[in-house]
Amino acid sequence: GFLYAYSISTIIKTTMNLYMSMQKPMTKTSVKALCRLVELLKAIEHMFYRRSMVVADSVSHITQHLQHQALNSISVAK
Numbered sequence: 001g002f003l004y005a006y007s008i009s010t011i012i013k014t015t016m017n018l019y020m021s022m023q024k025p026m027t028k029t030s031v032k033a034l035c036r037l038v039e040l041l042k043a044i045e046h047m048f049y050r051r052s053m054v055v056a057d058s059v060s061h062i063t064q065h066l067q068h069q070a071l072n073s074i075s076v077a078k
Helices: 002-022 028-050 052-077
Strands: none
Touching: 002 028, 028 052
16 A cells, blocks of 8 residues: 555656646646546545554564564574
């Protein structure tokens, strides 16, 4: 989700900046496509907001797993 949100955000910003730098009006198709991307971005944001407790719990499990891997690597190195 984070990667999709980052990619979509980058596409939106890049497209808007390109149109601004070229000083050309956006076509109707481009505006519709950007609106769809913004809708997707808002949907991802809403999903993370709804599932914030699950995401927070997953982050703690991921951190614990990475700590376990680091400790195993250190004990092998010893």
